[in-house]
Amino acid sequence: MRTLYHKLKFYRKVNWLKTLYFNFKKFNFLTALKLPVFFYGPVKFQNINGRIIINAPLKRGMIGFGQPYEKTTVHKGYAELAIEGTIIFNGHVQFGKDYFVYVAPDAVAEFGHMSSMASSGKIICTYKVILGDYARIGSESQILDTNFHTMINTLTGEKYSIKGPVHIGSFNYIGNRVSIMKDTVTPDYCSVASNSVCNKNYVSLGQNILIGGVPAALLKNNISRDWEREKELLLKWLIIKL
Template identity: 30%
Template sequence: MKPLLEKLLSIPKSFWVSIHYFPLTEALKLPIMVRYNTCLLSVGGKIIIRDKSEGKILSFGFGGVGIFDKKYERSIWEINGTIELSGRVVFGHGSRLSVGKDAVVSIGTNFSNTAAMTLVSQKRIVIGDNVTTSWNTLVMDTDWHPVINLKNKETYSVSKDIIIGNNVWLCTRSVILKGCVIPDGCIVGANSLCSKAFSSENSVIAGNPAEVRKDNVTMYKV
């Protein structure tokens, strides 16, 4: 399908979503564009745009990654909490966005996902500026259910904040779990599982469980 036709077909649903979050005069500018076949499970919560001068801020469900079939790879929108946007944000086709009632997701400017990212928040996820995520990446700040230590009866936290810094690249199939901190300039290797706070900037983080594998490298020019 040609991109222009794809965008035209997406206008009614994009307006429907935009009018839920913004006054009519702003919604008419379509600050949120969702692809026409996006599954809208819940259009609730609120979206806060820090800088409204850029026009269309959030693009959801579009893209052109050849190994994904856009006809069948539907994106899913399930928003009940708060999303804060500082600039342009792009979630590619097949992406899944789930934000719980009391959760806050804050995304900096120039965020880009190629395709099929899953972002799930029940607490708080902060993503910095110039972050790139490849396909099939997962960022999730909750376990969904408690875990109990049978020896001391301690119940571990179900959800913890996730902090992803500026200029970070999450490679394909990387997984970022609750309590994880990814510092500025880091690259998370393909198929890595990150479940702790890292402190070294401009590093390659890789493996399962992930560890720092190389220092003084970054995707972006400093």
């Protein structure tokens, strides 16, 4: 049970101006009153004209942008949101400090229950990005479902696809400074070593695996984060109960 002091201390971290503006702009009145989305610290709304869908029981602060759940305590002020397409939240979701989230027109980004992107993370979705339940992504990582620029085969003139879907499985642990590129698919119960580049379908490697490297390849079988213990801690400390 949190004391009044701890509640007030927590509420001081919320950017109430951005929180109220976002909720009442994007949701109907009754939904907005529940304040399902919290913003913490400074953030620039580059564009928030897209659709926000919550496929879960509404709870106050269940989606946290800039949520203070890491060791760092200071916002650098880099957080930016550009939602022109559709974002789907299937439960509680956390974004760390100084995030950048871009969803292009006609693109869809979907986040599973208790999925997260830690501080200084970047998501650029021009087609489709899906994070499963408990897909936990480390700091300074990025998800890009596009190459941005068209690449060609200089011998044949063939043009390579500029974009491809990204699907991160459930109960994935992605280390820090990982780049997840277009056409990446990971199985459930997959871990990715820090400083890796993922760029293909890894499902055939099975579950309970560690992949890593540039580009990422299988490093170890029969290994997993202790998710039963982790789930207990995440639900205890990251669910807003005020």
